[in-house]
Amino acid sequence: MMTNVATGSASQSGWMQSARGLLLTREAGVFGALLALCIVFAIASPVFLTGQNILNLLRQISLLGVLAIGATYVLIISEVDLSVGSLYGFAGMVGGLLIVSGVPEVAAILITLLFGLAIGAMNGAITVAGRIPSFITTLGTLYLIRGATLVMSNGMPVSLPHGQGAAPILTALAQGSLIGNLSNQVLVLIVVAALGFFLLHKTTFGFHIFAVGGNDRAARIVGVPVSRTKIIAFAIAGLLASFAGIINFGFLENVQPVTGIGLELDVIAAVIIGGTRLGGGEGSIAGTLLGVLLIGVVRNGLILLGVTPFWQTTLIGAVVLTAALIGGLTSKK
Numbered sequence: 001m002m003t004n005v006a007t008g009s010a011s012q013s014g015w016m017q018s019a020r021g022l023l024l025t026r027e028a029g030v031f032g033a034l035l036a037l038c039i040v041f042a043i044a045s046p047v048f049l050t051g052q053n054i055l056n057l058l059r060q061i062s063l064l065g066v067l068a069i070g071a072t073y074v075l076i077i078s079e080v081d082l083s084v085g086s087l088y089g090f091a092g093m094v095g096g097l098l099i100v101s102g103v104p105e106v107a108a109i110l111i112t113l114l115f116g117l118a119i120g121a122m123n124g125a126i127t128v129a130g131r132i133p134s135f136i137t138t139l140g141t142l143y144l145i146r147g148a149t150l151v152m153s154n155g156m157p158v159s160l161p162h163g164q165g166a167a168p169i170l171t172a173l174a175q176g177s178l179i180g181n182l183s184n185q186v187l188v189l190i191v192v193a194a195l196g197f198f199l200l201h202k203t204t205f206g207f208h209i210f211a212v213g214g215n216d217r218a219a220r221i222v223g224v225p226v227s228r229t230k231i232i233a234f235a236i237a238g239l240l241a242s243f244a245g246i247i248n249f250g251f252l253e254n255v256q257p258v259t260g261i262g263l264e265l266d267v268i269a270a271v272i273i274g275g276t277r278l279g280g281g282e283g284s285i286a287g288t289l290l291g292v293l294l295i296g297v298v299r300n301g302l303i304l305l306g307v308t309p310f311w312q313t314t315l316i317g318a319v320v321l322t323a324a325l326i327g328g329l330t331s332k333k
């Protein structure tokens with residue numbers, strides 16, 4: 001009898017410790033902040049919790065989420081990619097020009113994705129081989145890619161010809177809805193997030209990502225292929241940036257030469273808010289998705305309340321700073 005009581009007490013104590021540990025995670029903090037914001041906006045605006053608004057909100061954050069998942073890999077290895085916004089616009093422009101010029105749609109999409117993969121891998125290779133800080137490397141490619149976009153488009157937008165079905169697969173993927181009124185873009189995000197979660201948290205490569213971000217010298221000593229891991233992480237970010245860019249083109253059926261300017265800041269903000277540490281070694285796909293949702297909820301709620309975009313940007317900046325401070329305190333504990 002005494003043994004059963006002791007066993008029960010130990011189990012209860014273990015459960016309480018696990019629950020306490022879960023509540024102290026960064027993801028739990030972000031979820032709490034997200035829940036509080038949803039309650040505030042639901043009280044302030046009767047439209048916020050309507051089905052249509054929630055569906056619109058999910059679609060609006062879906063491509064940002066795809067970009068942020070790629071950026072999560074790069075930030076966990078203690079690097080940064082500033083070129084994803086430019087690559088997002090570049091991919092839409094490349095895909096649009098190829099389709100408009102008569103290249104078969106599937107081939108155009110694959111070529112665009114290969115461009116993104118190659119540019120991402122190039123970022124990683126330059127950073128590793130040249131021992132250049134990734135901030136500098138990707139700042140350079142940011143301008144290179146943006147310049148290439150302007151040159152190839154001659155500063156003019158590219159649009160699909162209306163009513164001619166030039167890209168039926170792409171437009172169906174970007175504009176359609178397989179499940180009720182839920183946009184296919186949301187399904188794309190779910191699939192990308194599931195694959196990203198499996199790769200990061202359930203594979204040897206994911207272990208390598210965390211090991212490199214935690215301490216690349218120690219990782220190299222125990223046999224982790226540090227250089228290859230970094231290059232692949234950048235390649236994933238480039239691939240997902242180009243994927244999001246081509247979907248955006250399919251949704252709008254046009255692309256501007258300036259598409260994606262400043263988008264990299266939203267991407268990095270979402271990942272940091274989600275609990276990924278800039279110093280590397282910590283982060284999760286779930287946290288990133290929560291960070292993306294939080295940014296989306298802030299913008300959506302403020303728009304419904306009629307707040308100007310200037311205050312939206314200010315509040316997101318405050319959220320980023322708060323998340324960084326909380327993350328620092330959590331790490332110390």
